[in-house]
Amino acid sequence: HMKSVLKHYFLLWVCIISTDVLVLADDSIKSQLEWWRASRFGMFIHWGPVSLSGHEIGWSRGDQVPIDIYDNLYKDFNPTNFNAEQWVKLAKNAGMKYLVFTSRHHDGFFMWDTELSDYNIMHTPFKRDVLKELADACKKHDLVFCIYFSILDWKHPDYPLGSPGGRTKKPNSDMDRYYKFLEAQIKELFRKYGPFGVVWFDGEWEAPWTDQYATNLYRLVKSLQPTVLVNNRVGKGRQGMDGITVPGQLGGDFDTPEQRIGRFNIDRPWESCITLCNQWSWKPNDQLKSLKECIHTLVKTTGGDGNLLLNIGPMPTGEIEPRQAIRLLEIGDWLEKYGESIYATRGGPFKPNSFMASTRKDNII
Template identity: 35%
Template sequence: MSAEDRDRRMQWWREARFGMFIHWGLYAQIGRHEWVMNRERIPMEQYEKYADTWKPKVRPAREWAALARSAGMKYMVMTTKHHEGFCLWDTKQTDYNAMKRGPGRDLVAEYVEACREFGLKIGFYYSLMDWHHPDGAICAKDESARKRFIEFTDGCVRELCSNYGKIDILWYDVSWPLSSPELWESEKRNAMVRELQPDIIINNRSQLPEDFGTPEEHVTAEGKGRDWEACMTFNGSWGYFPTAIDWRPVREVISMLRTASAGQGNLLLNIGPAPDGSVPEEAYDRLLTVGRWLALNGEAVYGKVDRVEGVEWIPTGNWTRKGNTYYFWCHNWSPNELVIGGLKTKLICACLLADGKPLDFEQTENQLIIKGLPEKCPDKLANVAIIKMEFDGEVKQALGAGYVII
């Protein structure tokens, strides 16, 4: 795989910045986290009954896709099979699937149709770990079981990459219990995926680096030159969990977007739909507000960005960057004027991003003072206003811990 081919495949993703993760499965009926089968050690025969009682409403994926587009998201990733082993598509590999059990239809097909209707790129999540398959655990100790489980895994992945037209992302998860990519036969499987889907991008969870890293529950940039996507829960649970009430506020979502953009990464923010497919109200309200904010400030997020380097922390805000254009995300508003110390690069012009209004400024050896700011933050959605600044080169800042540089 050449660097040029990877750049070609990754171009849209590097400019998309924001995606929606969907965790939906039998566990939604229980409503106590997607790991509930494992954490509560629910007997298999008891858990399997949920496959027949699951009756989602008609085409809920349209609601997700409409919300994703309104929120400013550019792509979606949905669980086609989570650790519980229930397949959401019409698979020939097992009867434990949405077509043959309770839903009575192909939920993956509905999701794909919704993504296309609303102009979103399509991602498939697939859990390598499988608590339901009879060989899903003993494959670590029995070679015959391993071969059967690999055949099952290959069959599932082949169907997903063959039956739904163009797919943009394959998002593997949890490579338990096999301890190496050789045992998983990951290189062979991923080569098959790329033959079937030449433009697809693949994450790093088949025990191979592939196209991008996936920090989970923290927004932390990977090494320079490495693509990455932070996958984040909205309320501490991936699956539907109505009593998990600590929902991330709008300002935190915006802050995560800034951190991702500043590190040339993406944010994949999860929602766990209810058993019928409805989006929790808490997620709905927050995402619509984020979307309205991005409609005004998206220039600082989308498209080709550069890593922010050479600057120090400032209590009033932080930066994103495109070349010599820097965007100062002012999350703690500074009435009337904004003062930034230690900048060693000449400022050419500045404006409020949301309205393009030019701002006066004064720059000395140790201070940049942006003048004429309103008394109160002009952003009424999240109290995060962005000041766009054009410099005559890459910004360098020197403050240090002491009052003077030594």
């Protein structure tokens, strides 16, 4: 008996020393994933000075909006009607359990009071720390606060590529120096605004971002807050818009299908991010999805064992468009009635198809 116990311990010891920090799914992450999966529905918010132009955040820089105009929009950004509590209450009334906000997108603009750059919200006429107000409102109203963070920064002189879509090159860039700048941002975010439910990375696909940088960043985040969830856009393993991680690649804690419902998967956690209109950031008269489409999307996502991160783009005034707010409240009304088929369920046993989806809880379908 003693021999088998020792053998058991020896095997355990071998497993421990051969398990890298990257794949060590400890209990804190398991319980975090349980919380996150049970939540099923979150709010994504894309917002910044770009809303003044009505064009897409990050991507329109140097495309629909000339670079020198885009980079100066912040001087006119004064969203005096911004009220973090109203946004958070709307998310709660929509039945959402967590909120993911664009702390910094591909355009390099900081939506927080940073010591690392003057290109930030405190240098706008508004002069208020949006990230702090949202973090505080989430805490007050018991909504889990999460941040979106772009790895690439097409504006920063040290990041080798410039927008749109990395078409321009910056000859005097220095990626190692840029990486140190990134680490400083992450440390500042955790120090001033943490803890977070999720750090939702993006902008990892360009060549300057390597496996080594990704591994270092992932380790840094987990050292700052071991319980935080990290999506698969931290590393190089994501396959296109289907968002599935290549086996063996650093994939964080969950996969990220974009603008589509992810494939049925009960083994690997996943979350579809989908816009309520067409654009991520606000565009006047953007096409709004019908209530029916929103409900079907939520049901099919949950039936496939995934989460839905539904995106809104607030207006440059700081308000959420009334028609978007109404749509969210309608989803909330539906969830009030039928939420037990969504929250704290798992997808299946039947795979979703065009006319039905199933979820299960214990032995109830």
